[in-house]
Amino acid sequence: MSKGYPIGGKTFMALKNLTISFNEGEFAGIVGPSGSGKTTLLNIIGSLDKPTQGEAIVLDQNISDLTHKKAAYLRNINIGFIFQVFNLLPVYTVYENVEFALLLQQYSGKERKKAVMEALDWVGLTSHANKKPDKLSGGESQRVAIARAMVKRPKILLADEPTANLDSENAHEILSTMKKLNKELKTTFLFSTHDEKVMGYLDRTIHLRDGNIEKDIIKKS
């Protein structure tokens, strides 16, 4: 697939005739410098964007054919997001931020409580359930974001530069948590990163440069 953006009367190609596939349960990362197209690829997989040419098939659904509503449904049920700047809802507590994803799926109150507490337990934040995001450190905020993304047990988790705003210790802690969840829940994790620390955890590393795949390295276990 290809993806172009119109800039100043010309088209900037963020992805150029790229062909790639991911397997279920992978812990893979798209790495490369800024402007290489990694976030664009992640956004297309997450149905937030569409390719301008070619096809992107996610969980047997062609992203180009999805309406806004169907794309929202796909994200709601099957895709979790983790962002560089956490994007927690500031008016909600930690508990409510995590619960939010389940409210969209209309879980019952009892089911929500069980799932939220379990998700907070995965990331070690059960004691912070009633805190507001502005009372959390960067590492804690990203752990809440992981809990929010994982609480609905999505098939795919997309993490865009998840460690960019974290110190080394917190970055390792976050990555360990995600690796653990990948093993336990068989969720496919896809990262976009240029952080060396992240790369050390990845089972597969796809190097992008100027919208093309430069290297696709699978770590031997």
Next chain:
Amino acid sequence: MKLAFTLSIKNIFGAKLRTFLNVFVLSFSFVVIIGLKGVMDGWDDQARRDSINWQFGQGQLIHEDYDPLDSFTILDGKGLIPENISGLTPILVHQASIYPQGRMLGATIKGIDLSQKSVLLPTKALINSKYNYPVIIGKRMAESSKLSIGDEVLIRWRDKNGTYDANRITVVDIFDSNVPAIDSGQIWMSIETLWQITGLNNQASFFIADKNYKHKPINFWKFNSQEELLKPISDLVAQKNGSQSVIYFLLLTIALLAIFDTQVLSVFRRQSEIGTYIALGMTRQKVIGIFTFEGSLYSVLALILATIYGFPLLAWFADVGFAVPPADQKMGIPIADTIFPIFGLKLVFGTIFLVLFASTVVSFLPTRKISKLDPILALKGKKQ
């Protein structure tokens, strides 16, 4: 719904002062609109009630040549009282001049059946009077002619042949009515006395119907129902109400503008949050719904605040009433010294509906931008 509600409540209460100002201005609009409209409704009700009680009764049978609003029709606008009629009080209208304290004042004499029960005029005061020509007048007439109970005054009129005649009448009672049409420039006497002094025997200009009257068409006479007679009053109140709508409109516009601005600011500032909602699987329509709901929640909070301070305030207002300045009472329309506002369910719920509807519309308008928002840029916090 729960999601929209909790999110809206948290966002609204999180905004503290901005929320308070929006809510307070809107609640003020609620209270002022209901208060002012209550006064108008109270005036309308009082004017209609007084006009029925003092002037119109259950309707009027009027001689086809008589127009109560045209004094030139007084001379010819009369006829013999039809036979076999019941439930009607005959009134004969005649022009005259009085000379209180040497001044000449134009006046209208109205002869009325003294046993009437159609209107509240105290005609009983004229029965068995010791005076030859006893009359009753209203407080406005008494004030303008400087007459008091017991005063005698010279009156001059023309009889049926156009010949001038004069005599002295005695004021035996002064009634207090809010209806100027039966008061200003009016002198009430027995219809039989008026027949006698004018020679217009058994004639009337119009009749006031009581509850027993059943209308059948009568030649030369036309019947005006109570509603037809009250229409000019209701029209006048409606016109006043219309002119007051400018105030409601301004108040509401200020309040709604505040909500509109808040919504515009909210959609602009919270783009990252909107992007997050979309990324988490919320449809754009749902996000628009949340923001619209949040905006319209201001009017709900305003309603609660308005109830807290507006209910006792308006209840007190309904109790003490609205004092009408004396100058306004001489306008020629029925206005009491004090108008007691009426806050009916229609008024209260109508205002609530209007404000809720208007605030929902202005809350929705800025959120339409969300449907065109690029979620990727929104997630990055880039303003669009």
